């Protein structure tokens with residue numbers, strides 16, 4: 537293929553813009569910012585499981601507290617009733633003795649139940665403290681997640697804006713390359729990966745960084761300026777520059 541030197545040089549501009557576009561794509565796919573979002577999302581999700589367990593524990597123990605309170609109240613009410621019957625002094629001596637006996641037994645029962653109620657309330661406080669601590673931590677993690685998302689979004693916006701700008705410039709440059717040369721460049725870019733053209737600088741192909749041997753250099757020296765050359769190593773279009781070292 538033949539293409540004058542200025543068209544070939546444009547390929548180097550094109551390759552530079554394509555390199556930048558590839559970097560932007562890579563950065564968008566795997567940035568530290570995205571990794572930070574993923575890590576913060578995992579931490580936030582992990583604590584959700586603990587929160588569910590802690591909330592269940594609190595509501596279970598709250599039910600226990602209410603049950604304990606009800607039981608104590610029943611005994612208190614019965615004591616009050618018995619006490620007023622005793623105070624009224626009605627009934628036989630035997631009845632009153634039985635009543636006194638029951639009151640003593642109810643008082644012991646009340647004391648046991650109050651101890652149990654206290655124990656349940658202490659457990660409830662412990663569960664509530666755990667829940668409070670987890671909720672505070674969840675709020676911290678939520679804020680951390682929001683921060684990482686906002687940093688990631690800022691990066692994406694910056695890169696998208698740059699991509700748009702570079703793509704625009706690439707369109708202008710590609711227009712000056714010409715269809716035939718651009719088609720060759722595109723085919724090579726797709727098959728080799730990276731860029732489709734590279735400069736020959738200091739006898740080295742800048743696409744694959746291999747130094748050219750004397751035979752290839754001799755062939756290049758004798759080639760016409762408008763001859764489109766290829767690197768024998770990586771098959772990229774090899775563009776001669778004033779620093780080629782020929």
Ligand SMILES: [Zn+2]
Nearest residue numbers: 741744767770
């Ligand atoms: Zn090469």
